[in-house]
Amino acid sequence: MTKIIEQKFYLRDGLKVARDLLGKVLVREIEGRVARFRIVETEAYLGPEDKGAHSYGGKRTPRTMPIFEDGGITYVYLIYGMYNCLNIIANYKDIPHCVLIRAVEPLDEEALAFCRTYRHIKSKKVQDLTNGPGKLCQALHIDKTLNALPVTKKGQLYVEEGDTPLNIVRDKRINIDYAEEYRDKEWRFYIEGNKFVSVFKK
DNA sequence: GAGCTGATTGTCT
DNA sequence: GACAATCAGCTCG
Numbered sequence: 507m508t509k510i511i512e513q514k515f516y517l518r519d520g521l522k523v524a525r526d527l528l529g530k531v532l533v534r535e536i537e538g539r540v541a542r543f544r545i546v547e548t549e550a551y552l553g554p555e556d557k558g559a560h561s562y563g564g565k566r567t568p569r570t571m572p573i574f575e576d577g578g579i580t581y582v583y584l585i586y587g588m589y590n591c592l593n594i595i596a597n598y599k600d601i602p603h604c605v606l607i608r609a610v611e612p613l614d615e616e617a618l619a620f621c622r623t624y625r626h627i628k629s630k631k632v633q634d635l636t637n638g639p640g641k642l643c644q645a646l647h648i649d650k651t652l653n654a655l656p657v658t659k660k661g662q663l664y665v666e667e668g669d670t671p672l673n674i675v676r677d678k679r680i681n682i683d684y685a686e687e688y689r690d691k692e693w694r695f696y697i698e699g700n701k702f703v704s705v706f707k708k
Numbered sequence: 709g710a711g712c713t714g715a716t717t718g719t720c721t
Numbered sequence: 722g723a724c725a726a727t728c729a730g731c732t733c734g
Contacts, residue, residue: 549726551726558726559726560726565720567719567720568719569718569719569720583718583719583726584717584718584719584725585718585725585726585727586715586716586717586724586725586726586727586728587715587716587717587718587724587725587727588715588716588717588727588728589727589728591726591727593726606726608726627729628729628730629729638727638728639726639727640727640728641727641728679726680726680727681725681726681727682726684724684725685726
């Protein structure tokens with residue numbers, strides 16, 4: 507029986523949580539069906555100073571409220587009018603740190619079958635199922651009904667212990683050209699050589 | 709493989 | 722009314 511990661515893991519700096527989530531196992535349960543995925547790519551968003559973060563300036567709106575809670579809960583939002591993105595909140599209440607889950611790797615045949623239930627693709631490459639934040643939310647059937655829920659206990663979505671990746675690559679974040687000096691911060695992490703990573707370092 | 713573009717809607721000003 | 726932490730499909734080569 508694998509251990510669920512407890513809340514204290516998340517009550518730390520968002521950068522550390524982003525890096526340490528690599529190799530951990532994201533578990534998705536729907537109607538008794540269980541699928542496991544290895545987290546292979548993440549990005550840290552460190553409001554209130556980070557101009558790339560939804561929580562920049564400490565701005566609280568109905569949408570961003572989960573970011574200001576204690577770490578260990580989800581933050582799911584709609585982007586570009588059609589895709590959902592999954593984040594896990596880090597740090598303590600009122601310190602708006604969060605970690606965007608950008609890519610995961612299906613860990614077994616059941617996880618692959620699970621993906622194909624919710625995401626139908628023309629591509630024959632398995633990595634196209636989950637190699638991006640919008641894609642993995644489709645494949646794992648994640649939407650706003652899973653917003654602001656704890657990932658620290660068994661339920662629809664939670665995180666278990668995993669492996670320790672051999673090598674971690676650190677790079678700039680993706681698609682935040684508007685973030686001025688924060689655009690070039692190397693706050694993206696991924697597992698070196700993993701084919702499910704969305705964008706590889708140049 | 710790289711580069712461009714349209715799709716589509718919740719959210720905030 | 723503007724825009725977004727994206728993706729699929731297209732062109733070129």
